[in-house]
Amino acid sequence: MSVFTTLSLEEVRQWLAPFHIGELQALRGIAAGITNTNYFVETSEARFVLTVFEKNDFDDLPYFVHLMTHLSRHGVLCPRPVTDSNGVALHRIHGKPALMVSCLKGSDVSDPNLVQIEAVALTLARMHFAGLDFHEQSHNQRGQGWRVMTAQQVMPKLAAAQQTLLQEELEFQHGLDLSSLPHGVIHGDLFRDNVLFDGDQLGGFIDFYYACHDVLAYDVAIAVNEWCVDASGAFVDEKLAVFMNAYQSVRAFTPAEKTHWPALLRRAALRFWLSRLYDFYYPVAGELTHAKDPAHFENILLNRKALI
Ligand SMILES: Nc1ncnc2c1ncn2[C@@H]1O[C@H](COP(=O)(O)OP(=O)(O)OP(=O)(O)O)[C@@H](O)[C@H]1O
Numbered sequence: 001m002s003v004f005t006t007l008s009l010e011e012v013r014q015w016l017a018p019f020h021i022g023e024l025q026a027l028r029g030i031a032a033g034i035t036n037t038n039y040f041v042e043t044s045e046a047r048f049v050l051t052v053f054e055k056n057d058f059d060d061l062p063y064f065v066h067l068m069t070h071l072s073r074h075g076v077l078c079p080r081p082v083t084d085s086n087g088v089a090l091h092r093i094h095g096k097p098a099l100m101v102s103c104l105k106g107s108d109v110s111d112p113n114l115v116q117i118e119a120v121a122l123t124l125a126r127m128h129f130a131g132l133d134f135h136e137q138s139h140n141q142r143g144q145g146w147r148v149m150t151a152q153q154v155m156p157k158l159a160a161a162q163q164t165l166l167q168e169e170l171e172f173q174h175g176l177d178l179s180s181l182p183h184g185v186i187h188g189d190l191f192r193d194n195v196l197f198d199g200d201q202l203g204g205f206i207d208f209y210y211a212c213h214d215v216l217a218y219d220v221a222i223a224v225n226e227w228c229v230d231a232s233g234a235f236v237d238e239k240l241a242v243f244m245n246a247y248q249s250v251r252a253f254t255p256a257e258k259t260h261w262p263a264l265l266r267r268a269a270l271r272f273w274l275s276r277l278y279d280f281y282y283p284v285a286g287e288l289t290h291a292k293d294p295a296h297f298e299n300i301l302l303n304r305k306a307l308i
């Protein structure tokens, strides 16, 4: 269970009053999720998700709230922040930042079919387009500086061959110049647990808290490394073809994106190899963690290097 902040029906009823979204009828804690407290909130008008942020400072959050508002206004399937009668979405509850968003249909799928993969790719491309006129920029917290710092922390824990792989990849990535590639809003963490489906119908993308301004094709690389692979991390050609064709039917890659594509696949593998290594070797005491296997992304990195 990941309900760190327990809320009563009565306090949520009072908290909801300025939102004018009907009478509170039910409140249910959401077990999935490991970072924040999430509740389903059902009112006489609709269903919502209330997130109590357990780690973020209040000031970290407006970018994400504005981004989800912008994207949902542009027809991208994602949670829409709910504002009170003064137009304010972010509030506090128990002294922590709290946000209510629209509840999307569906649940995450562990073994996506080709129709679902196509829907993810189309929505990602539409999201990239819709983000082009979002004018706030947030740097990638999982970019070059983070890679170097995290690699230093995990390096002593690794076997010699892994150290070499990591060191060489850091140097390779550091040497790349991606400035000519199209940049914009990326989701940054488009894994299967961050996309909801109602059957084959895509309910929406969730969990925008790694979103930032970065290379658009890097977001595609993150997604295909997750959606189009077998258990070993190798690409399933049919899935990859469906994803890439669907994405490029909306936004075709530029020549520079095509040139750098193998390097972006490697960068995306490195990002999640590093974060999983860090979480594995430095678990936060007392925190609920769902085991995420670093070796899976080490395999993906090795596999993508072999593609070049
Ligand atoms: N807008 C939404 N509509 C419907 N369900 C949602 C929505 N937001 C979250 N959920 C549900 O709540 C669950 C937990 O959300 P989420 O994964 O964002 O948790 P978190 O703890 O904030 O993040 P993480 O687990 O990635 O650290 C999701 O798996 C999904 O089932």
Ligand SMILES: N[C@@H](CCO)C(=O)O
Residues within 6 Å of the ligand: 189, 191, 272, 275, 276, 292
């Ligand atoms: N999606 C990430 C965890 C959250 O960033 C992973 O699977 O490693």
